[in-house]
Amino acid sequence: MYPSDLKYAREHEWVRVDGDTATIGISDFAQDQLGEVVYVDLPSEGDEVTAGDTFGEIESVKSVSELYAPVSGEVVKVNEALEDTPETVNEDPYGDGWMIVVRISDPSQVDDLMDAGAYEAFVSEEA
Amino acid sequence: MTGEELKRTPLYEEHVALGARMVPFAGWEMPVYYGGIIEEHNAVRGSAGLFDVCHMAEFRIFGASAADALQRLLTNDISRVSEIGDAQYTLLCDEDGHMIDDLIVYHTGELEYMIVANAANRANDWGWLDERLPESVERVDESDRTALLALQGPKALSVAREVAGEGFEMPERFQVAGADLDGVPVLLARTGYTGEDGVEIVSHSSHAVQLWRLLLSFPEVAPCGLGARDTLRLEMGYALYGSDMDRTVDPVSAGLGWAVSMGKGEFVGREPIAQVKASGPERRLAGLTVPDGIPRHGYPVLHGEEEVGTVASGGFSPTLGHGIATAYVPSALSVEGTRLAVGIRRKTVPAVVTKPPFVRDTSLFRG
Numbered sequence: 001m002y003p004s005d006l007k008y009a010r011e012h013e014w015v016r017v018d019g020d021t022a023t024i025g026i027s028d029f030a031q032d033q034l035g036e037v038v039y040v041d042l043p044s045e046g047d048e049v050t051a052g053d054t055f056g057e058i059e060s061v062k063s064v065s066e067l068y069a070p071v072s073g074e075v076v077k078v079n080e081a082l083e084d085t086p087e088t089v090n091e092d093p094y095g096d097g098w099m100i101v102v103r104i105s106d107p108s109q110v111d112d113l114m115d116a117g118a119y120e121a122f123v124s125e126e127a
Numbered sequence: 128m129t130g131e132e133l134k135r136t137p138l139y140e141e142h143v144a145l146g147a148r149m150v151p152f153a154g155w156e157m158p159v160y161y162g163g164i165i166e167e168h169n170a171v172r173g174s175a176g177l178f179d180v181c182h183m184a185e186f187r188i189f190g191a192s193a194a195d196a197l198q199r200l201l202t203n204d205i206s207r208v209s210e211i212g213d214a215q216y217t218l219l220c221d222e223d224g225h226m227i228d229d230l231i232v233y234h235t236g237e238l239e240y241m242i243v244a245n246a247a248n249r250a251n252d253w254g255w256l257d258e259r260l261p262e263s264v265e266r267v268d269e270s271d272r273t274a275l276l277a278l279q280g281p282k283a284l285s286v287a288r289e290v291a292g293e294g295f296e297m298p299e300r301f302q303v304a305g306a307d308l309d310g311v312p313v314l315l316a317r318t319g320y321t322g323e324d325g326v327e328i329v330s331h332s333s334h335a336v337q338l339w340r341l342l343l344s345f346p347e348v349a350p351c352g353l354g355a356r357d358t359l360r361l362e363m364g365y366a367l368y369g370s371d372m373d374r375t376v377d378p379v380s381a382g383l384g385w386a387v388s389m390g391k392g393e394f395v396g397r398e399p400i401a402q403v404k405a406s407g408p409e410r411r412l413a414g415l416t417v418p419d420g421i422p423r424h425g426y427p428v429l430h431g432e433e434e435v436g437t438v439a440s441g442g443f444s445p446t447l448g449h450g451i452a453t454a455y456v457p458s459a460l461s462v463e464g465t466r467l468a469v470g471i472r473r474k475t476v477p478a479v480v481t482k483p484p485f486v487r488d489t490s491l492f493r494g
Contacts, residue, residue: 035148035160035163035164035354036163036164036165036166038165038421038443039420039421039443041474057472059421059443060164061164061165061354061358061442061443061445062159062164062354064421064423064472
């Protein structure tokens, strides 16, 4: 449920670090809480996102949630496919349901995130 | 409701066993979905869905002058449901002509009527009616011991026929009849809130679990939560009390003038409603098609730069795959095809006034 190669934020985003870039999505717990995702609003390539600030929105039939950036940096890639198939976030949250890739501006921010074990414990308290 | 204990329907344990996500609704702990809202929505449009609506209120009103009393308290013409087995959508309005609730009145027996009301309005409606019904009219709030299930969808009637057994004559649309379902005495009403054909089943609450399991034993029937109930009714443009109707708005502005009989004589709220009818409402509830976003209750509706209203009911239409809404807007802007916009947080997206129902290809319209 919570892959060990990812880092997790308290707002339920995950980060996959690859060199100086980070791929960002939302966790399986988050997609399950939201229910069927019908709309994802993401930033554009070239936009700057700031750790702790919103970078977009995700909507299920029932509710709207903000997406929070776990790390700061410039958006270098956006998952355009989510515009037509937002349900991918439910079906494959750690794979094809990824949202953006950022070029990390402050690598120390990654160290502040939880590993899979810590996140699982965090989630079990919230559930 | 904060701090108050949530009430549970007789089917609470069934919902939990089915893995439902339970949410607080109108003071009740209700299933919002089991698997997902969209799949349940599609089950109702394509096959059949079963809803627990036991939270709704049921009042029994009876006596020689029951019909006369209801004629003066409700907006619709009760003489149109003069036959036992007739049912009618109607409104409860205050002296200002504003809506206290929307109701269905079932003519269930000799000099006897059953009113089904919204769960959130139960105490209020009951207080209003109890205070105004003459002494000679008997009234009982049956809500606590009454179960209500809704079986809706193109396959709902064939399932209902099968459980009602041979020889049962299915009531016509907006009719109700007594039936025996697996030994359980029920009222089967050909009514609903989904835009599909189907029945609503009234029984004693002690039989709710048996009926629920019986109906779910049919593979064509899926358990459905309040999430799908809301998307289904919104696609039809059916008004929801609390979102589309409240104590600040009259039936004509809400597009519910058809449920008000001006010709029947005096009733509570008649004069102010007649005035709105004569002068034309300043604002009307309009349907909105919103292709590029999901409008939700309270979002601003814009005409050019000017804010002209707010979204009353709004959401994602699973059938259409985009946003739809209702909103009170100035009457001049409520004309079909008018181009408006909805403010969705940081963005403004186009909206086109559309006459509901938003979805027309359902078993109810196909007949």
